[in-house]
Amino acid sequence: MVWTNEVTAMIIEGLWATLYMTLVSTLAGYVFGLPLGVILAITDSNGLRPNAVVYKVLDVISNILRSIPFLILLILLIPFTTLLVGKSYGSTATIIPLVIAAIPFIGRMVESSIKEVDPGVIEAAKSMGATTFQIIWRVLLVEARTSLITGSTITTGTILGYSAMAGCIGGGGLGDIAIRYGYYRYQVQIMIVTVVLLVVLVQLFQTLGMFIANRLDKRK
Numbered sequence: 001m002v003w004t005n006e007v008t009a010m011i012i013e014g015l016w017a018t019l020y021m022t023l024v025s026t027l028a029g030y031v032f033g034l035p036l037g038v039i040l041a042i043t044d045s046n047g048l049r050p051n052a053v054v055y056k057v058l059d060v061i062s063n064i065l066r067s068i069p070f071l072i073l074l075i076l077l078i079p080f081t082t083l084l085v086g087k088s089y090g091s092t093a094t095i096i097p098l099v100i101a102a103i104p105f106i107g108r109m110v111e112s113s114i115k116e117v118d119p120g121v122i123e124a125a126k127s128m129g130a131t132t133f134q135i136i137w138r139v140l141l142v143e144a145r146t147s148l149i150t151g152s153t154i155t156t157g158t159i160l161g162y163s164a165m166a167g168c169i170g171g172g173g174l175g176d177i178a179i180r181y182g183y184y185r186y187q188v189q190i191m192i193v194t195v196v197l198l199v200v201l202v203q204l205f206q207t208l209g210m211f212i213a214n215r216l217d218k219r220k
Contacts, residue, residue, distance in 0.1 A: 007190065010177060015197055017091040018173035021163040022201075025095050026156050029102030036062070036103060037110020038136055044115070048122070048132055062104035070101050070162045074169055089170035094163060102159055109151035113144040146213050153209025157202045164198055174198055 040058055043051040068076070074097045078088040081096040117140055125139045141148070167175030174194040182191025 003189065011174075011190070011193060011197070014172070014174045014177045014194070018160070018163055018175070018198075018201070021091050021094055021098060021166075021171075021173055022156060022160045025098035025102055025159050025163070026152070028095070028099045029106050029155070029159070030152070032099070033103045033106025034110055036107035038114065038140070040107060040111040041114035041140070042132070042136065044111075046115075048135060058107075062107055065100065065104040066108070070097070070165055071168060073097055073101055074166060074171075089172070091172035094166040094171040094173075098159055098162055098166070101162060102155065105158065106151075106155055109155060110148065113147035113151055114140050116147055117143040145216050149209060149213040149216060153206055153213070156205045156209070160198065160201055160205070 036058065040055060040062070042048040043055040043058075045052070045055075047055075065073075074094075077097045077100065081093050082088045084096055085093050087093050121139060121143055122135060125135045130139070163171065163173055164175030164178070165171075167173065167177070167179045170176060174197055178191050178194040181187045182194065
């Protein structure tokens with residue numbers, strides 16, 4: 001094929017669409033996933049406020065959502081996505097299933113990070129009369145910040161991969177371009193370019209995330 005200005009413009013537009021879906025979905029996912037992870041951590045049997053009922057309910061919901069393959073979740077959520085944004089295709093519509101898929105994943109990452117905090121630090125805060133909210137905000141999240149940043153890096157890469165999968169049903173972005181042109185039209189050059197760009201994006205997110213995590217790691 002001949003590489004034209006139109007193809008270049010399409011690739012650039014797909015790149016921006018992928019970044020838009022990934023970043024917005026990650027941020028929105030953390031709005032809901034971070035509190036979920038905190039609640040899971042503190043209501044666990046060894047948490048600050050053990051509550052077997054709350055933990056079990058959230059645990060089951062999280063496990064159910066995480067066990068559904070993303071492509072199937074995309075299809076299942078088509079009516080809900082259409083209700084919210086008026087259509088089930090395109091970059092904005094894809095954000096809805098991306099966020100729903102990200103919430104339990106983020107919740108588990110946050111839960112794991114908080115449980116890594118040294119119990120001695122928590123006990124010290126309790127002995128000084130700190131409230132539960134103060135311990136969560138000033139101790140748990142602060143002490144777990146390096147692990148949380150590392151987890152957010154993994155989450156961003158995962159959501160980026162999900163956004164590419166959404167191309168199967170017209171989700172927009174680089175994944176959509178790769179499928180429409182690289183698969184259906186056998187234009188291998190476009191397929192290679194989109195794959196390379198996706199790999200580069202993952203590497204950039206990984207490098208930036210690890211740089212920030214290392215800077216915040218007080219052990220170094």
